[in-house]
Amino acid sequence: MTYRPLILALAMLAACQSDPAPPAPPAPTASATVQPEAPRFEVGEGIGPVRLGMTREDLERLGLPLEERSHDLVVGAYRVMLEGERVTFIEVQLAELPQGLVVGDHxxxxxxxxxxxxxxHLPGCGEMEMLTGGNVITCEGGTVTVAAAGPPGIVQLQLMTTTSAAFRLR
Incomplete structure (x- = not known):
């Protein structure tokens, strides 16, 4: 009895089999969750969810904690000033934003x-001014400032209307 044809047939059958399918990728774990998107600094528009021109009611609808102070409001991480019922000034400390801040495309x-x-990453910025207590760079005709205050260099970004900027530059 010859086994040669049987062995040859088995060898040919084994050669014709396709490679096994690659293993499926592992399912995402809790540590692979998507991080929230960083808020955006938009010149002439707003910072994060806070927009120039918003009313107090608009700010309340954001659902962020709101604290009224003597000259301004704190809305979540943002400090705002209103003139005639509308937001004309927004400020944020960079360290208060855990995801950072998107400025331009950065x-x-x-x-x-x-x-x-x-x-x-901002339009129309001048030279850095070294002032007592901190440094500041003014951009976009005075409607944007980037400042670092105090010994730890607390970075603040401010956005204001052109009217508010003109008043500050007097």
């Missing part, structure tokens, strides 16, 4: 301390 980390690195 995401700025919350621990960033170099205001010139931030200003290069």
């Amino acid at each position: 995401r700025v980390a919350p621990e960033e301390r170099d205001i010139t690195a931030i200003a290069k």
Whole structure:
């Protein structure tokens, strides 16, 4: 009895089998969750959810904690000033935004301390002014400022209307 044809047939059958399918990728774990998107700094528009021209009612509808102070409101991480019932000034400290801030096409980390690195992503910025207590860069005709205050270099970004900027430049 010859086994040669049987062995040859088995060898040919084994050669014709396709490779096994690759293993399925592992399912995402809890640590692979999507991070929330960083708020955007939009010149002439707003910072994050807070927009120039909003009313107090608009701010309340955002659902962020709202604290009224003597000259301004704190809405979540944002400090705002109203003139005639409308937001004319918005300020945020970068360190208060865990996801950082998108400025232009660049995401700025919350621990960033170099205001010139931030200003290069904004239009019409002047030179850095070194002042007592901090440094400031003014951009876009005075409607945008990037400042680093105090010894730790607390970075603040401010956005205001042209009317508010003209008043501040007097």
